[in-house]
Amino acid sequence: MKTEQQLDALIAQLAPALEPQRDLWPELSERLEPRRQPAYRSWLGVAAAAVLTLWFWPQQLPQEAEIALSGPLAGGHEPQAETDVSLLAVSQQLSRQLGEEQTRQLKTLQQIPDGFSDWTQQIAIWNKAQSQIELALAFQPDNPKLIQQLQRLQQQQLNYIAKLVETSELT
Amino acid sequence: MTKPFKLTVLMLALLQAPAWAAGEAIDQSRNVSASEKIEIENMRGEVRIVAVKANTFSVKGTLDEKAEGYELTSANGVTRFAVKMPRSNFGGWNSDKQEGSDLTIEVPVGSELKFSGVNANVSASGIEGGARLTTVNGKVDAEKLKGDIALETVNGEISSRDNSGRIHITTVNGQISDKGSAGTLELESVNGEISSQSSAKEVELEVVNGEGQLDLTGTERLEFSSVNGEIRAAIKNSKKPRISASSVSGASRLTLDADVSARFELEASAGGDIDNGLTSDKATRAKYGPRRHLEFRTGSGEGNVEISTVSGEIELKKH
Numbered sequence: 001m002k003t004e005q006q007l008d009a010l011i012a013q014l015a016p017a018l019e020p021q022r023d024l025w026p027e028l029s030e031r032l033e034p035r036r037q038p039a040y041r042s043w044l045g046v047a048a049a050a051v052l053t054l055w056f057w058p059q060q061l062p063q064e065a066e067i068a069l070s071g072p073l074a075g076g077h078e079p080q081a082e083t084d085v086s087l088l089a090v091s092q093q094l095s096r097q098l099g100e101e102q103t104r105q106l107k108t109l110q111q112i113p114d115g116f117s118d119w120t121q122q123i124a125i126w127n128k129a130q131s132q133i134e135l136a137l138a139f140q141p142d143n144p145k146l147i148q149q150l151q152r153l154q155q156q157q158l159n160y161i162a163k164l165v166e167t168s169e170l171t
Numbered sequence: 172m173t174k175p176f177k178l179t180v181l182m183l184a185l186l187q188a189p190a191w192a193a194g195e196a197i198d199q200s201r202n203v204s205a206s207e208k209i210e211i212e213n214m215r216g217e218v219r220i221v222a223v224k225a226n227t228f229s230v231k232g233t234l235d236e237k238a239e240g241y242e243l244t245s246a247n248g249v250t251r252f253a254v255k256m257p258r259s260n261f262g263g264w265n266s267d268k269q270e271g272s273d274l275t276i277e278v279p280v281g282s283e284l285k286f287s288g289v290n291a292n293v294s295a296s297g298i299e300g301g302a303r304l305t306t307v308n309g310k311v312d313a314e315k316l317k318g319d320i321a322l323e324t325v326n327g328e329i330s331s332r333d334n335s336g337r338i339h340i341t342t343v344n345g346q347i348s349d350k351g352s353a354g355t356l357e358l359e360s361v362n363g364e365i366s367s368q369s370s371a372k373e374v375e376l377e378v379v380n381g382e383g384q385l386d387l388t389g390t391e392r393l394e395f396s397s398v399n400g401e402i403r404a405a406i407k408n409s410k411k412p413r414i415s416a417s418s419v420s421g422a423s424r425l426t427l428d429a430d431v432s433a434r435f436e437l438e439a440s441a442g443g444d445i446d447n448g449l450t451s452d453k454a455t456r457a458k459y460g461p462r463r464h465l466e467f468r469t470g471s472g473e474g475n476v477e478i479s480t481v482s483g484e485i486e487l488k489k490h
Contacts, residue, residue: 114308115326115344122361125380129398129419132481136440139460145479146440149417152396156379160361163343167307167325170289 095154099127102161113167119160126157194236194272200229201245206300207282212253215290216271222280222297228252232274252276283318292327301336338371358383376402378421397421397483407490411474422484425476429489432470436477437487439463443480449487 103123112119133150140146203209205226211218215235228250234241235254242253254272271291278284283300286293293304294312301318304311307325314332322329325343333351340347341359349358349367356371365376365383369390376383376395383395383402390409395402397418405426406412411433416423427433427449437445437454441461445454454465478485 113325122379125398129481132419132441136481139462140440143440145417145438145477146481149396149419149479149481152417153398153419156361156377156398160343163325170307 095130095150098154099123099157102157106161106164109165109168111168113164113171116164116167119164122160123157126153126160129153194234194238195240196233197241197274198229198231199243200227201243201250202226203228203245203250203279203282204248205279205281206248207245207279208249209278209282209284210249210251210253211276211284211286212251213272213274213286213288213291214254214256215288216273216292218272218274218276218286218288218291218293220276220278220284220286220293220295220298222282222299223277224280225277226279227277228279228282229277230274231276233272234274235272236270238272376404378402395423397423405490409474410470412476413474414476414478416478418480418483420481420483422486423478423480424484424486424488425478426488426490427476430470431474431489432472433474433476434468434472435466435487437465437485438479439483439485440479440481442482444484446484446486449489 103120106119130150130153133146133153137143137146137150203226207226207228209228211220213235215237228245230243230252235256237256239255239257241255242251244251278298280297281300282298284295284298284302284304286295286302286304288306288309290308291306292310292312293306294314295302295304295316296314297316299317301320302313302316303319303321304313305321305323306327308327309324310327311322311324311329313320313322313330313334316334316336318336320334320336320338322331322338322340323342324345327342327345329340329342329345329347331338331340331347331349331352334349335353337355338349338352339357340349341357342363343361345360345363347358347360347363347365347367349356349365349369352367352369352371354371355373356367356369356375358365358367358374358376360377360381360383361379363378363381365378365381367374367376367384368386370388371390373392374385374387374390374394376385377397378400379398381397381400383397383400383404385393385395385402385404387393387404387406388408390406391412393404393406393412393414393416395404395416399419399421401422401424402416402418403424403426404416406414407428410428410431412427412431414425414433416425431449435449437447439445439454439462443463445463445465447453447465447467450467450469452465452467454463456463
């Protein structure tokens with residue numbers, strides 16, 4: 001019987017990474033059934049991603065800003081700035097997709113309730129305000145207050161639409 | 172019968188139509204607990220809810236002429252009264268409230284009230300176990316309520332007087348008028364105007380296009396925000412307030428005690444203006460970009476005031 005030390009020595013002789021002799025994926029993929037998703041899943045996915053992005057993003061920013069500031073090299077700021085900018089871009093893209101989907105769904109409502117007849121104008125006001133904040137973010141991409149404002153506008157818009165739909169069902 | 176006589180009879184009959192159309196009379200009461208949970212549902216008309224010292228629930232008046240009866244149940248500390256309506260639309264805004272129910276409801280002082288309506292005006296007073304009054308097209312009038320209080324309408328005025336507790340008032344297009352509130356206060360409107368004279372310790376106000384006017388006494392924490400609207404907030408007897416405000420293109424105007432002790436941070440991100448009437452400190456403009464910024468301290472800086480705008484105005488004044 002080999003001792004534990006001998007077994008350890010044999011294990012140490014093995015290659016650190018073992019790979020199969022051939023590509024197994026084609027056979028596996030053939031055995032997998034195609035996944036079908038209802039159409040609304042994509043819309044829910046976009047909404048969930050937008051909410052999660054907007055929810056977590058401002059909480060991460062102060063830490064990221066601290067890390068960037070404590071970096072030893074001035075050049076170290078650039079990748080962080082790129083990350084912020086890309087996060088912003090993703091967030092804006094998701095927000096737009098969400099907004100377009102909301103607008104599309106609202107247009108399918110049979111009857112717009114009293115008090116919401118100018119809903120398109122109202123949405124336009126929020127969109128314009130969001131554009132103004134995005135413009136300011138172009139100068140200060142890591143300004144948490146601006147990002148919070150953007151988040152608030154998004155939330156207001158969602159609340160307004162929820163209220164419109166709720167009122168439509170009641171009246 | 173002559174033709175003119177027939178016409179006269181017909182016209183008189185038509186004039187009397189609303190009386191014929193008046194709903195079924197109701198006069199019911201139940202013994203309930205002092206802290207009863209009371210749920211009332213009435214889609215159209217006028218409902219007045221008043222608190223009484225007796226442990227009884229009573230409802231008097233006339234039901235909606237289109238009502239299909241009513242439901243009144245009372246068990247295990249919960250009393251529920253609902254005017255049953257056919258499942259159809261309830262008319263539009265400005266529809267004649269006289270078409271609906273006309274009810275006066277009495278509930279125990281310590282009860283917890285929940286009212287919901289659609290084209291209904293509702294008033295409630297003296298209830299101390301909390302109240303939630305919700306309608307869509309109609310007025311909400313709340314007086315001397317205590318506890319968790321929620322007042323909500325879409326189109327219509329909300330009047331709040333001498334309420335205390337955790338108060339949340341929200342509308343889409345209506346006007347909010349609050350006087351004498353205490354505790355914590357949240358006010359929200361999309362397009363409506365908001366005015367409040369309050370001694371609440373914590374106040375939050377949010378408008379999109381509407382305007383806000385806050386006259387506060389002793390408020391320790393204040394948050395307000397607008398998109399395009401203008402908000403004026405004046406606080407007295409608050410030496411070290413914690414204030415946070417923001418707008419996009421709207422104006423934030425704040426008036427504080429002359430001897431306030433706080434650290435101030437004001438920022439206009441893209442073209443906004445900062446007007447400091449509290450001290451002689453002036454905003455500085457960023458070397459690159461349109462940002463303006465102002466930081467200063469008064470007294471020993473115990474409180475904290477942060478106001479930001481994108482392209483709107485920030486104004487500080489002292490009493």
